[in-house]
Every structure is written in structure tokens, then in C-alpha cells.
Amino acid sequence: MAAPPDTASPTTPAPPGRRSHTTRNRTLTGLVCGLLVLAVLGYAGLRLHHRLNTIDLPQTNTAPQGGYTLTVYFTPSEAYYHSPQRSIRDQICAGQNLPTSFPTDYLERVALEGFGKTARGDYLGWDFDRHCYFATRTPPVGSHENALVPWKSVAANHLSPGTRIRVTDCGPGVPAEICTRVKSAQWRVDDLCSIGCDDAKHLDLYIGEQTRAAIEDxxxxxxTKGATIQASTPEELR
Incomplete structure (x- = not known):
């Protein structure tokens, strides 16, 4: 659409080397409009990027790969920990209001797993970046603030978020009944592995909240080492 003709009354030409007020105002208006357009486009791009990372995308299957280490992680429950209390007064994240002491073994487990359910029914979280504890009523979330789903969510440091994983061989040492469940589960990379995942071929499988004591038994x-997996990577994330 062509710009309308300028109907403003004539103005005295500006001295050499200076812009007239009319020209300067038009330039400023153009700059403001340009910035607004860029802002709108940037916001639309962020929205599109968010959609591409949150909707189901076309998947590209990779060839099965062996030599993987599989471990599991869970959400510990304070109800199953009874060691002496330890103060966390100096380890509470700024602005948080939560009890200043918990069982020592429970705190150690929360600092390893990332979250724990408290005796009050809410959750105690550990901030791996700030090294402090915080309280939340929201169940455990992954590295992108997405809810962790038992027997579905995977923590990995070498695969894109949203990558789907199928375990085709559990490797040695996994009971047949458990291996069947692992192989039939529809795993998805929802989290980062913060501790003990230096090996690029390491997947940490989330198995949910603790429901009994001595869960390690x-x-x-x-x-297990020597597992075989097949990854289906979203094409837009490759």
C-alpha cells in the first residue's frame, strides 16, 4: 500500500548538516515501528520454538546402539528415613519458608535425586546450580519444568529433549520380569542427569515416588551395563 501524500504545510528548510524536525520525527517513527515489528517477529519465533519442543514431532529412528549403562532414579519419601536430624538453616534457598531440619539420610538422597516428598505432603527440592533446598507443592519436574512421569521419563545428557527411547536388550543382571517392563515402556528424554552420568552412553530411568523402605534392595x-537401545529423535531437533 502506497504512503498517503504529505499534506502538511511547507516548512523552512533546515540548515546544512542538520535534519528538519519533520524528517527527524519521521525517522524516529520509522525506527519505533521497525523495533515493534522485530519484537513481534521475535515473540512469534519464541512461540514457534516452544511449540516445536512441546508437540509431538515426526520421529526419525536411529539404528540400535549397544554398550549403554542403565540406572534408575526415584523420588524418596521422608516417611522411610529415620536417621538423626540435620539442620539446613544455612542451605535454604532465598525467600523459602520450610522446616530447618530433616533426617540426614533423607537430605542426602534428595541432593542426589533432585526432589523428595516430605512428611507434610509437599516436596523438598535441591537446586543443583545454587546448592540450596527449596519447597514446592508441585511434583518433581525435569530440566525443562516438565512433569516427570514414572516408567516413562529418562534423564540423559547426550540426547535432545523429547527423544523417544526403546530398550531392546537390558544387558546382564536385570531380572526377566523387570527387563520385560523396561523393554515395553515408552521412554522419553525429559531430564538431564546431574550426577554420575559422565559416560555419554548412560540413561537414568525415572521409576516414580518411593513406596517402601529399602528401595535399593x-x-x-x-x-546394568551393555544394554541396547533404539532412539527416535524428533526431526526438527536433529
């Missing part, structure tokens, strides 16, 4: 709490 259960068959579903395992470590």
Missing part, C-alpha cells in the same frame, strides 16, 4: 532398582 528391590529388583526394579538396578544398574
Amino acid at each position: 528391590e529388583d526394579f532398582y538396578f544398574v
Whole structure:
């Protein structure tokens, strides 16, 4: 659309080397409009980027790869920990209002797993960046603030968020019944592995909230090396 003709009354030409007020105002108006357009386009781009990372995208299957280490992680429950209390007064994140002490072994487990359920029914979280504890009523979330889903969410440091994982061989040491469940699950990369995942071929499988004591003695709490997986990577994230 062509710009309308200028109907303003004539003005005295500006001295050489200076712009007239009319020209300067038009320039400023153009700059403001340009910035607004860029802002709108940038916001639209962010919205599109968010959609591409949150909707189901076309998947590209990769060839099965062996030599993977599989471990599991869970959300500990304070109800199953009874060691002496330890003060966290100096480790509470700024602005938080929560009890100043918890069982020592419970705190150690929360600092390892990332979240724990408290006796009050809310959750105690550990901020790996700031090294402090915080309280939340929201169940455990992954590295992108997405809810962790038992027997579906995977923590990994070498695969894009949203990558789907199928375990085709559990490797040695996993009971047959548990291996069947692992292989039939529809795993998805929802989290980063913060501790003990230096090996690029390491997947940490989330198995949910703790429902019994001595969970480490259960068959579903395992470590296995030599597993084989197949990844389906969203094409837009490749």
C-alpha cells in the first residue's frame, strides 16, 4: 500500500548538516515501528520454538546402539528415613519458608535425586546450580519444568529433549520380569542427569515416588551395563 501524500504545510528548510524536525520525527517513527515489528517477529519465533519442543514431532529412528549403562532414579519419601536430624538453616534457598531440619539420610538422597516428598505432603527440592533446598507443592519436574512421569521419563545428557527411547536388550543382571517392563515402556528424554552420568552412553530411568523402605534392595532398582537401545529423535531437533 502506497504512503498517503504529505499534506502538511511547507516548512523552512533546515540548515546544512542538520535534519528538519519533520524528517527527524519521521525517522524516529520509522525506527519505533521497525523495533515493534522485530519484537513481534521475535515473540512469534519464541512461540514457534516452544511449540516445536512441546508437540509431538515426526520421529526419525536411529539404528540400535549397544554398550549403554542403565540406572534408575526415584523420588524418596521422608516417611522411610529415620536417621538423626540435620539442620539446613544455612542451605535454604532465598525467600523459602520450610522446616530447618530433616533426617540426614533423607537430605542426602534428595541432593542426589533432585526432589523428595516430605512428611507434610509437599516436596523438598535441591537446586543443583545454587546448592540450596527449596519447597514446592508441585511434583518433581525435569530440566525443562516438565512433569516427570514414572516408567516413562529418562534423564540423559547426550540426547535432545523429547527423544523417544526403546530398550531392546537390558544387558546382564536385570531380572526377566523387570527387563520385560523396561523393554515395553515408552521412554522419553525429559531430564538431564546431574550426577554420575559422565559416560555419554548412560540413561537414568525415572521409576516414580518411593513406596517402601529399602528401595535399593528391590529388583526394579538396578544398574546394568551393555544394554541396547533404539532412539527416535524428533526431526526438527536433529
